[in-house]
Amino acid sequence: MLNFEDPAIRIENLTKTFGEHTVLNRLNFDIPKGKIVTILGFSGAGKSTLLKHILGLMQPSSGSISVLGNDLSTLDNVELREFRRNFGMLFQYAALFDSLTALENVAFPLKEFTKLSKGEIEAKCHSLLESVGIKEIAHNKLPSELSGGMRKRVGLARALALEPQIMLYDEPTTGLDPITTHMVNDLIASTSQKNKDRQMTSIIISHDVRASLRISDFVAFLDRGNIVEYLPASEFAESTNELVQEFVNL
Numbered sequence: 001m002l003n004f005e006d007p008a009i010r011i012e013n014l015t016k017t018f019g020e021h022t023v024l025n026r027l028n029f030d031i032p033k034g035k036i037v038t039i040l041g042f043s044g045a046g047k048s049t050l051l052k053h054i055l056g057l058m059q060p061s062s063g064s065i066s067v068l069g070n071d072l073s074t075l076d077n078v079e080l081r082e083f084r085r086n087f088g089m090l091f092q093y094a095a096l097f098d099s100l101t102a103l104e105n106v107a108f109p110l111k112e113f114t115k116l117s118k119g120e121i122e123a124k125c126h127s128l129l130e131s132v133g134i135k136e137i138a139h140n141k142l143p144s145e146l147s148g149g150m151r152k153r154v155g156l157a158r159a160l161a162l163e164p165q166i167m168l169y170d171e172p173t174t175g176l177d178p179i180t181t182h183m184v185n186d187l188i189a190s191t192s193q194k195n196k197d198r199q200m201t202s203i204i205i206s207h208d209v210r211a212s213l214r215i216s217d218f219v220a221f222l223d224r225g226n227i228v229e230y231l232p233a234s235e236f237a238e239s240t241n242e243l244v245q246e247f248v249n250l
């Protein structure tokens, strides 16, 4: 298992049970700063449950989770809400506000959580949208006037607005066509690259082995509540774990 010095996230002996059902079982997992880490696993393996623990949305049955040096068990609800601002999230559906333009969508968290002036917000939104490849001409369009791929880009710009330390991608390409999938994967990689100097960490939950190996630094495989493999992406396909081989060769 890989360990890192000063990791973005350190999980030790995390166990989560629902009644009789043990979903996470003494799981240990370090996620390094500034890298892209993909978590692969069959449906029902516990991936979403793991993410909810990292966000402090679920309490462990036992074990500990530390994120950016914060032991989550020591934070109260107000502190947890503040803590979650360290995260940017992009989900399967970009979940944009339909009645707001691209620019207004990106402006939303900035209006809500910063004291920036109207002009500063507008300038920042333009630059965020440009950085994810949305041209000026589309900044005032509604989500319904944008393609699926463009909506993903806007969703990403909005997720990046508050300069999160950790970007979470839960199944970012599920349900997209192959070309858009490729585009979104490239976008995740280039976004990580652009935010490397401030050590932004990217965590991807995915089924897409090929893309994971292409864009990630490290790949973990979660099975029945445990990280059963965790390797540099370049070595992952050589894993001797049978389930990993099965997954890689699907």
Ligand SMILES: Nc1ncnc2c1ncn2[C@@H]1O[C@H](COP(=O)(O)OP(=O)(O)O)[C@@H](O)[C@H]1O
Pocket: 018, 023, 041, 042, 043, 044, 045, 046, 047, 048, 049, 050
């Ligand atoms: N709130 C909950 N109550 C009871 N069981 C749950 C709850 N959340 C998840 N589970 C169970 O945990 C297992 C893992 O679920 P999940 O983390 O969503 O898997 P994945 O995201 O890998 O598909 C499933 O068997 C699911 O039914």
Ligand SMILES: [Mg+2]
Pocket: 047, 048, 049
């Ligand atoms: Mg899930």
